[in-house]
Amino acid sequence: MEGGKLDDWGSSLAGLMFIWATFQQFFPQFLKDYVQNLWYKLLHYFKPTMQITFNEFSPGLYRRSEAYTVIESYLSSKSAAKASRLRAEIAKESKPLVLALDDHEYITDNFHGVEVKWYRGKQIPERKTISWSPHDADKRYYILIFHAKYRQIIAEKYVNYVLEEGRAIQVRRRQRRLYMNGEGDEWNFAVFDHPASFDTFAMDPQRKEQIVDDLITFSQGKEYYKKIGKVWKRGYLLYGPPGTGKSTMIVAMSNLLGYDIYDLELTTVKDNAELKRLLINTKSKSIMVIEDIDCSLGFTGKRKKDKNRKKGDNPMGEKAKEKEGEGDESKVTLSGLLNFIDGIWSACAGERIVVFTTNHVDQLDPALIRRGRMDMHIKLSNCTFGAFKVLAKNYLDIDSHPLFEKIGELLEVTEMTPADVAENLTPKKLGAAVETCLEAVIHALEIAKEARRVKAQKEEEEQENETETESVPQ
Numbered sequence: 001m002e003g004g005k006l007d008d009w010g011s012s013l014a015g016l017m018f019i020w021a022t023f024q025q026f027f028p029q030f031l032k033d034y035v036q037n038l039w040y041k042l043l044h045y046f047k048p049t050m051q052i053t054f055n056e057f058s059p060g061l062y063r064r065s066e067a068y069t070v071i072e073s074y075l076s077s078k079s080a081a082k083a084s085r086l087r088a089e090i091a092k093e094s095k096p097l098v099l100a101l102d103d104h105e106y107i108t109d110n111f112h113g114v115e116v117k118w119y120r121g122k123q124i125p126e127r128k129t130i131s132w133s134p135h136d137a138d139k140r141y142y143i144l145i146f147h148a149k150y151r152q153i154i155a156e157k158y159v160n161y162v163l164e165e166g167r168a169i170q171v172r173r174r175q176r177r178l179y180m181n182g183e184g185d186e187w188n189f190a191v192f193d194h195p196a197s198f199d200t201f202a203m204d205p206q207r208k209e210q211i212v213d214d215l216i217t218f219s220q221g222k223e224y225y226k227k228i229g230k231v232w233k234r235g236y237l238l239y240g241p242p243g244t245g246k247s248t249m250i251v252a253m254s255n256l257l258g259y260d261i262y263d264l265e266l267t268t269v270k271d272n273a274e275l276k277r278l279l280i281n282t283k284s285k286s287i288m289v290i291e292d293i294d295c296s297l298g299f300t301g302k303r304k305k306d307k308n309r310k311k312g313d314n315p316m317g318e319k320a321k322e323k324e325g326e327g328d329e330s331k332v333t334l335s336g337l338l339n340f341i342d343g344i345w346s347a348c349a350g351e352r353i354v355v356f357t358t359n360h361v362d363q364l365d366p367a368l369i370r371r372g373r374m375d376m377h378i379k380l381s382n383c384t385f386g387a388f389k390v391l392a393k394n395y396l397d398i399d400s401h402p403l404f405e406k407i408g409e410l411l412e413v414t415e416m417t418p419a420d421v422a423e424n425l426t427p428k429k430l431g432a433a434v435e436t437c438l439e440a441v442i443h444a445l446e447i448a449k450e451a452r453r454v455k456a457q458k459e460e461e462e463q464e465n466e467t468e469t470e471s472v473p474q
C-alpha cells in the first residue's frame with residue numbers, strides 16, 4: 001500500500017479550526033455557515049483534503065453516539081503519547097484514569113503509512129439556558145482529516161479499524177460485570193472485581209497453558225470462524241469434585257479475555273421461550289455460565305425444580321428420583337437448552353463462551369456435552385504437586401522449600417482439593433513463619449492419608465465378610 005503524508009495542510013486546517021472555534025461564538029448563525037462553507041471550498045481548491053465528522057449527539061437522539069464514544073476511547077490510547085493538551089477524567093464504569101484529547105486539540109495517526117489527523121472540536125450553543133437536555137449543552141465532535149487520494153482506504157478500512165480497536169479498548173478498561181437472571185427475561189448485574197487469574201490458578205502448568213492458548217485463539221478467531229462458517233462461540237465443560245476450582249477458573253477466563261459473565265440460573269427460567277429471550281438480551285464478549293448443570297436438568301431432559309437438593313447430591317440418587325415427575329412447573333427442556341447453546345438464535349449473541357460446570361460428568365446427557373457443543377472438556381482434579389507449587393507461590397511467595405519434598409510424597413498417596421490445601425497454607429496469625437504454614441499442610445495431608453487407610457481397610461473387611469457369607473451353604 002502506498003504511504004502518504006498529510007503535511008502542513010492538516011496542521012493548518014486543525015490550527016485554523018481552533019481559531020474559528022474561538023471566534024465563532026460571537027457571530028450569528030448565517031455568518032458562521034457562510035464562512036465555514038467558503039473556508040472548505042477554498043481549502044479543497046488548493047489541497048484536496050477530505051474530512052469526516054463524528055458528532056457527539058445525532059439529531060433528535062439523547063444518547064451519545066456510539067461511534068463518537070468509541071473514537072474517543074481509541075484516541076485516548078494515542079493521546080497520552082502524542083497530544084500536547086490532555087483532559088484527565090474517570091470515565092463511567094472505567095477502571096483507570098483516562099487521559100483524553102482536549103477541546104480544539106489535534107493529533108496525528110498513521111495507518112499503514114497513510115497519515116491522518118484527528119481534531120476534537122466544540123460547538124457552543126447560541127443561547128445558554130438551564131436545561132437537562134444534552135442538545136442545549138456544548139456539543140463536541142471529532143473530525144478526521146486526510147488526503148482525498150486515500151479516501152477509499154480511510155473510509156473502508158481505517159474507520160472500521162478505529163471502531164474495532166476503540167471497542168476493544170473500552171472492554172479492557174471497563175469494569176467487569178456479573179449478570180444474574182431474575183424474574184422474567186431481564187438480567188440484573190453487579191460490577192465485579194475478582195482478582196483470580198490463570199497466573200494464580202493452581203493446575204498442572206502444561207494443561208493450564210493449553211487452556212490459556214485455546215481461549216486466546218478463540219478470542220482472536222473472528223476471521224477463522226467466518227471462514228469455516230461457524231458461529232463465533234466455544235463451549236467449555238469444567239468437571240471435578242467440589243473445591244477443585246471450577247468457579248475460580250471461570251473468573252480467570254473472564255479476567256483473561258475481559259469478558260462479562262452471565263450466570264444463568266436455569267431453575268428460575270419459566271420455559272424455552274424465556275430462555276431464548278434471555279439469550280437475546282445478552283451482549284457479545286461474554287461468558288454464559290450454567291453451574292452444576294446436573295442439578296438443573298434431569299435424566300429425561302426435563303428440568304426438575306428441586307430446590308431442596310444439595311450441591312453434592314447425586315442427581316440420579318434416591319432423592320432426585322423421588323422428585324421426578326413432580327416438576328409441574330418444569331418447562332425448560334433439554335432440546336430447549338441445546339437450541340440455546342447452538343441453535344439459530346445462538347448467532348445473535350456474537351462472540352461468546354459457554355461454560356457448564358458439574359461434579360457428576362457421568363450423569364449428563366451425552367448430547368449436551370458432545371464435542372462441538374462443549375468443545376473442551378476440562379477435568380479439575382485434586383491437588384497435584386505442580387498445583388501445590390502455584391499455591392505456595394500465591395500464599396507464601398516461595399518457589400521451593402525443604403518441606404516441599406515431603407508434601408510432594410504425601411500428595412501422591414492421598415487426595416486433597418486445592419481449596420483445602422489453600423486453606424491450610426493461609427497463615428493463621430499475622431507474621432506466621434513459612435514453616436508453620438507448610439507444616440499445617442503436612443499435618444492435614446497426614447490426617448487425610450490416615451483416613452484413607454482406615455476407609456480402605458474397612459472396605460476390605462466388608463468385602464471379606466461378603467465373600468464369607470456367599471460361601472456359607474444355604
Ligand SMILES: Nc1ncnc2c1ncn2[C@@H]1O[C@H](COP(=O)(O)OP(=O)(O)OP(=O)(O)O)[C@@H](O)[C@H]1O
Nearest residue numbers: 200201202241242243244245246247248418419422
Ligand atoms: N485450582 C485452584 N487454584 C487456585 N485456587 C483454588 C483452586 N481450586 C480451589 N481454589 C480455592 O478454593 C476456593 C473454592 O474453589 P471454587 O469455588 O472455585 O471450587 P469449585 O470447584 O467451583 O467448587 P464447587 O463445585 O463446590 O462449586 C476458591 O475460592 C479458591 O480460592
